[in-house]
Amino acid sequence: GLLFAKLFEETDLPDGLINVVTGRGSEIGDRVASHPESDVVAFTGSTEVGKHVAGLAGENLAVPAMELGGNNAHVVTADADLDRALDAAAFGSFVHQGQVCISINRHVVHEDVYDEYVAGLVERAESLPTGGVHDPETIVGPIIDESQRDEMLGYVEETVDAGATLETGGHTVDVDGVDDSLVVAPTVLSGVTNDMPAAANEHFGPIAPVIPFSDVDEAVEIANDTEYGLSGAVHSGDLGTAKAIADRMETGNVHINDQPINDEAHVPFSGVGASGVGHYNSDAFLSEITETKWISIQHEPREYPF
Template identity: 85%
Template structure:
């Protein structure tokens, strides 16, 4: 994660806060990354075009909803996303246009409910966990018939 932050800063982004590990009592080598905000980011910078799985927020400006959706979909990944909006109808329209396995409206994208299928689109995930979709993704159905006795054919 910190490598992505460093690469993004080297590419021209500005570190607003974070960008380092948090001190943990009793540990000389913390693996906990402080919440990090980067501004001046473009979609091709490391913190924006990779799945970081950490508290890194690359802020990318946009001029309108169409551009925001275009930016959100301009990636090979599509695990999860979020839309924050005052108008729920507009938020649902945006969510429908996003190419992700999950979209959370006015919520954060870290929810794990065992009864809800979980999976991504594109290079994210390996199918839908918590559902048969995962088995469908990694298996091929095949029927093999074995007749032990002579059979009378109807024709």
């Protein structure tokens, strides 16, 4: 934020048009969100905090624009190009250690290709370089802090206890002689059902739970069985099938034959359900933060009934 503010200072924008206030959200966030002069309150973060911020904005009838959490499904049909789907899956699950709100949280895979998919995902997960942030070879680095790391490992342990199989990962990686580091090995879980912790909860970590399905209706049911609706992906050899599934997925964004991490400035970005309200990016965001006014001009006298 400070870097962006510095860049804007170098332009000819009027002083005071853009202001950056630094500090802990718990200390300054409420004051900003509840300020009576705020017409729009935009927030990106967790659903829990987003509900609080939107509530404060609503007290002054300010418009809330909330970009919140996600539990994104990566649906793979039996006729999909598996290599392409798996390449997308590895990126979508493990880039930035899975710490992206539109990362893949659940792999929903047809039972006919399930075993092959799991094996391919394990192979890709185990090939990814792990390590510290200063190592240029690192692909999967540290989780943001100890509490998040422990929560991720807890989801894995609880999911295995519930009957899933840990195919790879599920532990921390030794970094510079520290075996209890913040780096979690890329993790693949098979035999997962949608009610198991690693699938039911939004997770910000390199965890890939793989859920089988038998037909399209079941795939859609699994994908939509979450309070969130941010992003998703569908892989299929038939674009008609993929589009039909995408149409039924209750999310703000769906990407066909790709993975869910896509965000382009000219395309509206939004979530449904617990993933937020309003639109970001493009002219859609301008509509969120501006008022539409109707001004009419009557050029001829009107005849009124009285």
